[in-house]
Amino acid sequence: MVVLYPILSLGLLIGGSLIVPLLGFLGKKIGLKKIREIYVSILFLVSTILLFYTALYEKLPTIYRIIPMNIYFESSLMVDYFSIYMSLIFCFLGLMVSLYSIKYMERETGLDEYYVLLLILVGGMVGVTFSNDFFTLYVFWELMCIASYTLVSFRKYHWEAVEAGLKYLIMSTTGSLLALYSISLLYGITGTLCFDELSKIILSSVGTISPHTLYFIIAIMLSGFGVTAAIVPFHTWLPDAHPAAPSSISAMLSGVVIKTAIYVITRTLFKIFPPTNFGYGLILLFFGIITMTIANIAVITQKDIKRFLAYSSIANIGYIITGLGIATYILYNYSNMSGFAGLALLGSLLHILNHAIGKGLLFLTAGSFIHELKTRLIDKLEGIGLKMPFSSTSFSIGLLNLAGIPPLSGFWSKFFIISAGLSVRDNILFITTVIFIVNSIVAAGYYSWLLERIIFKKSSSNNKKIKDVSIYMILPEVILALLCILITIFLHPVLAFINKSINILLGV
Amino acid sequence: MVEEIFLANIALILIIIGIYGIAAKRNLLKIIIGMEILTIGVNLNILVMGLREKNGEIYIDPLSQSMTIISIAIGACVAAIAIAILINVYRHYKSLDTSKLRRLRW
Numbered sequence: 182m183v184v185l186y187p188i189l190s191l192g193l194l195i196g197g198s199l200i201v202p203l204l205g206f207l208g209k210k211i212g213l214k215k216i217r218e219i220y221v222s223i224l225f226l227v228s229t230i231l232l233f234y235t236a237l238y239e240k241l242p243t244i245y246r247i248i249p250m251n252i253y254f255e256s257s258l259m260v261d262y263f264s265i266y267m268s269l270i271f272c273f274l275g276l277m278v279s280l281y282s283i284k285y286m287e288r289e290t291g292l293d294e295y296y297v298l299l300l301i302l303v304g305g306m307v308g309v310t311f312s313n314d315f316f317t318l319y320v321f322w323e324l325m326c327i328a329s330y331t332l333v334s335f336r337k338y339h340w341e342a343v344e345a346g347l348k349y350l351i352m353s354t355t356g357s358l359l360a361l362y363s364i365s366l367l368y369g370i371t372g373t374l375c376f377d378e379l380s381k382i383i384l385s386s387v388g389t390i391s392p393h394t395l396y397f398i399i400a401i402m403l404s405g406f407g408v409t410a411a412i413v414p415f416h417t418w419l420p421d422a423h424p425a426a427p428s429s430i431s432a433m434l435s436g437v438v439i440k441t442a443i444y445v446i447t448r449t450l451f452k453i454f455p456p457t458n459f460g461y462g463l464i465l466l467f468f469g470i471i472t473m474t475i476a477n478i479a480v481i482t483q484k485d486i487k488r489f490l491a492y493s494s495i496a497n498i499g500y501i502i503t504g505l506g507i508a509t510y511i512l513y514n515y516s517n518m519s520g521f522a523g524l525a526l527l528g529s530l531l532h533i534l535n536h537a538i539g540k541g542l543l544f545l546t547a548g549s550f551i552h553e554l555k556t557r558l559i560d561k562l563e564g565i566g567l568k569m570p571f572s573s574t575s576f577s578i579g580l581l582n583l584a585g586i587p588p589l590s591g592f593w594s595k596f597f598i599i600s601a602g603l604s605v606r607d608n609i610l611f612i613t614t615v616i617f618i619v620n621s622i623v624a625a626g627y628y629s630w631l632l633e634r635i636i637f638k639k640s641s642s643n644n645k646k647i648k649d650v651s652i653y654m655i656l657p658e659v660i661l662a663l664l665c666i667l668i669t670i671f672l673h674p675v676l677a678f679i680n681k682s683i684n685i686l687l688g689v
Numbered sequence: 690m691v692e693e694i695f696l697a698n699i700a701l702i703l704i705i706i707g708i709y710g711i712a713a714k715r716n717l718l719k720i721i722i723g724m725e726i727l728t729i730g731v732n733l734n735i736l737v738m739g740l741r742e743k744n745g746e747i748y749i750d751p752l753s754q755s756m757t758i759i760s761i762a763i764g765a766c767v768a769a770i771a772i773a774i775l776i777n778v779y780r781h782y783k784s785l786d787t788s789k790l791r792r793l794r795w
Contacts, residue, residue: 340781369738
């Protein structure tokens with residue numbers, strides 16, 4: 182029995198984007214306002230429900246093959262628990278952003294294009310998680326990238342958006358092309374692009390193919406996809422692109438687009454180059470440490486709230502990469518202790534969820550502050566929290582979640598990574614974990630500093646008339662804040678679900 | 690195969706020229722041209738990697754051909770968006786010099 186719901190949701194996202202301009206036109210002619218916005222939200226809602234239903238009740242993995250005319254070339258999609266987990270996050274955040282955009286983007290022009298691109302962005306990300314060979318993956322990857330370049334430079338009347346968009350485009354395209362180069366080299370060595378066959382061929386020919394070639398491919402692939410993941414030497418596009426984009430798009434970019442790159446890195450590394458045979462754990466640890474340290478140092482000097490949040494996204498990517506690095510390092514050097522590697526992976530994957538929801542929430546609430554005050558400087562936003570109770574409560578829950586204050590789930594993901602790093606007696610892992618702990622404490626410090634300034638400081642006199650934003654903007658914020666708490670309460674089923682994806686990654 | 694190694698080296702040279710163009714040039718249009726050269730190099734490499742030899746005859750794997758065609762199409766999309774943003778950059782700055790686009794910090 183073939184499970185059709187995941188493909189249906191992918192088709193809804195990409196195919197459904199086609200009639201958005203028609204609905205926009207009809208809405209203008211007939212006078213049905215917001216019909217386009219409601220349609221987009223319903224599409225996201227339906228695909229989220231379909232994916233959720235699949236995750237709960239269907240038997241996975243399931244494979245879809247598309248074989249056009251002859252058998253020379255095939256493109257295949259595969260849905261397993263890991264891809265369902267990631268695509269559920271993407272679709273859900275897309276739903277929240279589309280609800281938020283109803284009011285937030287009201288005054289902008291070119292909304293038809295905006296909603297089409299938003300649907301294609303999420304569709305591309307869902308496609309990336311479903312794809313089972315590099316050919317399909319690259320096509321969906323570029324679909325996602327092209328949509329996000331355009332959305333970053335959406336406010337083209339403003340110099341900042343245009344400049345940041347061009348910077349993002351040049352860096353990210355170079356990265357994608359390098360990744361494509363490594364894919365082509367892999368294809369030249371093995372003669373196939375399908376993940377399953379690739380892993381079989383590479384495992385069976387460890388002696389015949391020179392390991393230097395494979396490490397070269399791993400390095401190019403890591404740096405190529407690492408540009409979109411904002412790993413530190415390639416991170417410079419991110420702090421420019423996030424403030425320049427509309428806040429809803431910053432939430433998408435920071436919450437899920439960079440996670441897609443993390444997904445691709447995890448999937449390719451664990452599936453094609455099994456970490457028990459290849460020792461790239463040290464590289465991942467190195468990149469993770471550099472990423473979080475440099476980003477955490479850079480956060481403190483920022484005066485712009487979105488730039489502040491953007492740098493803290495980079496730091497969180499550093500945590501996730503470090504968790505992956507700990508897992509791969511343990512698997513390579515202490516292969517009898519794969520349980521601890523699973524623990525580190527659990528922390529990383531849970532942190533993907535926490536950061537997607539928490540940072541999406543923070544960017545949306547920061548967007549409502551900016552929407553009311555028309556400024557992004559933290560100095561001028563001081564004390565805004567007392568005027569906007571709903572937004573600021575959600576904002577503080579998001580901040581506390583990302584800071585890792587114990588009952589919230591942001592604490593547990595960091596705790597899993599730290600305990601996995603300390604449970605194996607190894608000097609490198611010990612040093613890494615110490616740096617990780619120091620970084621977490623610094624991060625908790627600046628998050629609570631931001632919380633104090635936004636919520637508790639006395640507001641300056643010029644923003645007396647500020648009221649809370651409209652219900653359409655509050656609703657997604659409150660849902661996301663509730664979700665932060667709900668994940669904490671229902672941590673056990675969430676962890677049980679993540680465990681299924683870890684079993685896929687570790688090949689248990 | 691001599692042809693494969695020769696063509697793969699040409700692809701590598703094109704990639705290096707493209708990266709040099711992106712990294713070292715000051716004019717935005719030249720950067721985009723560098724990006725295109727990089728795309729061409731990668732496409733050539735995909736095509737070369739599909740060369741197979743069977744019974745003394747050289748043929749090309751259809752998978753690499755189809756992937757190259759899709760990749761060319763994607764490259765064209767990216768170039769179109771790059772040039773569209775470039776026009777907007779020119780409207781704001783009246784210049785395509787990257788040293789004038791330094792208002793964003795690192």
